[in-house]
Amino acid sequence: xxxxxxxxxxxxxSVVGVAGxxxxxxxxxxxxxxxxxxxxxxxIDGLGAxxxxxxxxxxxxxxxxxxxxxxxxxxFPSTTAAALTSIVTGVWPGEHGLVGYRVLDPSRDVLxxxxxxxxxxxxxxxxxxxxxxIFERAAAEGHESFAVGVAAYARSGFTKATLRGAxxxxxxxxxxxxxxxxxxxxxxxxxxxxxxxxxxxxxGHRHGIDSPEWVxxxxxxxxxxxxxxxxxxxxxxxxxHGMVDVPSNRQVVLEEEHLxxxxxxxxxxxxxxxxLEPDADAAxxxxxxxxxxxxxxxxVTREEAIPHGLFGPTVTAAASSRIGDLLAxxxxxxxxxxxxxxxxxxxxxxxxxxxxxxxxxxxxxxxLGAFAR
Numbered sequence: 001x002x003x004x005x006x007x008x009x010x011x012x013x014s015v016v017g018v019a020g021x022x023x024x025x026x027x028x029x030x031x032x033x034x035x036x037x038x039x040x041x042x043x044i045d046g047l048g049a050x051x052x053x054x055x056x057x058x059x060x061x062x063x064x065x066x067x068x069x070x071x072x073x074x075x076f077p078s079t080t081a082a083a084l085t086s087i088v089t090g091v092w093p094g095e096h097g098l099v100g101y102r103v104l105d106p107s108r109d110v111l112x113x114x115x116x117x118x119x120x121x122x123x124x125x126x127x128x129x130x131x132x133x134i135f136e137r138a139a140a141e142g143h144e145s146f147a148v149g150v151a152a153y154a155r156s157g158f159t160k161a162t163l164r165g166a167x168x169x170x171x172x173x174x175x176x177x178x179x180x181x182x183x184x185x186x187x188x189x190x191x192x193x194x195x196x197x198x199x200x201x202x203x204g205h206r207h208g209i210d211s212p213e214w215v216x217x218x219x220x221x222x223x224x225x226x227x228x229x230x231x232x233x234x235x236x237x238x239x240x241h242g243m244v245d246v247p248s249n250r251q252v253v254l255e256e257e258h259l260x261x262x263x264x265x266x267x268x269x270x271x272x273x274x275x276l277e278p279d280a281d282a283a284x285x286x287x288x289x290x291x292x293x294x295x296x297x298x299x300v301t302r303e304e305a306i307p308h309g310l311f312g313p314t315v316t317a318a319a320s321s322r323i324g325d326l327l328a329x330x331x332x333x334x335x336x337x338x339x340x341x342x343x344x345x346x347x348x349x350x351x352x353x354x355x356x357x358x359x360x361x362x363x364x365x366x367x368l369g370a371f372a373r
Contacts, residue, residue, distance in 0.1 A: 013072040013365060015083060016312075018238060019090035019134040022192060025234055025371070026143060036234030036370040038185035040193045041134075042178070043087060044221055045080060046201025046353070048242015049362040051209050058219050061226035062237065062366060067373070070366050074241045076310045077101075077271040078353050078360040080201070081114040081158070083240035088162050088194070089131040092312020094319045096131040098161075099311055101268040101354070103322040104275050111266045118157020125161035130318075135165030138192045146188075148181045149196040166194060174199060174224040186230035197221050201243075204351030208245040214351070229369030236371055239363040243351040244270075246335040251347060252296055253339040261285040266324060269335035269346060270354030272297075273324030286326060297328045297336060330355045 013032075022039045024030030049071045056063040074083045075093055079101050082093040093099045098114045105112045105123070112121035114128075135145040147163040151170035159168065169184065171177040174197050181195035203217040229235050246269070259265070261280035266273035274289070276282055282301075289299045300308075302323045306315050311323065328336055335352055337344070353360045367373060 015072050015074050015238060015240070015363065015365075016086045016090060016092055018072070018087050018236065018365075019137075022134070022236065023137065023141070026190065026192065033234060033236070033367070033371050037189050037232035038191045038193065038234070039371075040181050040185050040195060040229075040233060040235045040369075041087075042181070042195045042197065042225065042235060042237040043084065044200055044237065044239045044364075045084075045196065045198040046204050046241065046243055046351070047218070047221075047239040047364065048359050049239075049364045050359050051242055052218075052364055055215060055218060058215050059222040061222045062364070065372065066364065066366055070364060071362050072238060072365040074239075074361045074363050075312070076356060076361075077267065078241040078355065079268060079271070080240050085129060085131075085162050087238070087240060088134050089129075090134065091131050092314065094306070094311035094313075094315030096129055097316065097319040097322065098129060099319055099322050100266060100271065100273050102266040103273055104264060104266060104324075106321045111264050115158055116156075118161070123157060125157045125164070129161035133162060133165050134192065135163060135194070137165075139165050143190050143192055144188045145192040145194070146181070146184045147194045147196070148177045148184070149194075150198065153196075163194065166192075174221045175227075178224040178227065182227070182230055182233060182235075185233045189232075197224075204243045205349045206351075208350035209243050210245065211350075225368070231370075233369045234371035235368035237364060237366040237368060241353045242360045242363060243353045244333050244355075244357060244359050245350050246270075246333055246352050250332070250334045251337060252293070252334055253337050254292075255339045258289075258292055259338070259340060260288075265338040265341070267327075268352070268354045269337055269349075270330045270352050270360070272326075272328040272336055273322075274326035274328060276325040282325060289326060289328065293328060293336070295331070296334045297330045300327050300329070301325065302327070332357075 025033040028035035147166035199217040207213040264275040
């Protein structure tokens with residue numbers, strides 16, 4: 001196995017544990033968080049801990065009390081479909097089954113988009129993602145739960161897969177969403193409230209994490225979270241992943257000669273799921289990819305990735321069947337593109353994620369209100 005796994009402390013926290021911490025805090029039995037009358041989970045999509053600290057002057061409310069230990073690690077791949085689902089279910093991608101951005105549906109031999117393709121690609125949210133959500137668990141314990149987000153996401157398949165059990169409440173701006181979440185938590189003692197802020201992620205993809213647009217999005221969210229938290233309400237602020245900027249000279253385009261023996265290329269440019277033709281010489285294709293991408297990406301097989309725990313300690317049969325025969329994990333600031341694909345719009349993205357760098361996997365874990373130290 002050529003992949004060098006990132007070094008992490010055995011005591012390092014994972015976003016997978018956030019759900020359990022919040023439940024324990026509502027019960028008054030958490031080792032990580034003080035007891036709270038209600039809990040708010042704020043997810044700032046795409047905000048890495050490293051980029052947040054690098055722009056601390058634009059995020060004083062978030063960083064003023066942020067200690068060195070206020071960091072968690074995202075999952076692999078470090079992408080929204082996998083990581084956000086882990087946050088709201090409390091299980092690893094190998095268990096909930098959302099193991100990447102685009103993955104194979106082996107029953108139909110087609111790639112499906114696990115973020116935005118539920119309806120168009122024909123995925124059933126209730127069976128494709130079988131793990132109970134934090135909101136379903138809350139209802140079973142007698143807690144009300146709410147999900148505050150953008151109106152366009154209210155009825156999406158991804159929402160049904162990840163937020164089922166919560167009452168969806170739409171609000172327009174980051175400030176509106178945070179204010180709504182705090183109000184719901186205050187008016188419903190014992191409630192669990194989820195608040196989703198996607199603006200930083202969108203600005204990063206389009207313009208990069210050092211762009212004026214990204215900084216403006218961060219400032220808006222920081223201002224939204226600078227308001228007073230209602231008494232008795234605990235707030236935990238985290239993210240699903242961070243980002244790296246991919247310059248044009250680090251775009252690696254895979255042409256036909258590179259793709260011999262390959263049936264489908266899924267995943268995303270920082271972490272490809274590569275599915276081979278049934279009659280392909282898997283060992284030969286693996287060797288060729290490792291040679292072609294030496295210094296650019298680490299190439300590992302599914303049989304290497306699963307026992308090394310990349311997708312978590314447990315990998316179900318369903319999840320395993322969606323993982324590529326090969327995984328190509330980009331190094332540094334590189335990104336990999338299928339040059340034979342009809343749609344090349346993805347090559348216009350600046351900020352990207354999915355791989356194993358600290359910039360992508362280290363996310364903030366900031367405590368506010370009743371959770372503050």
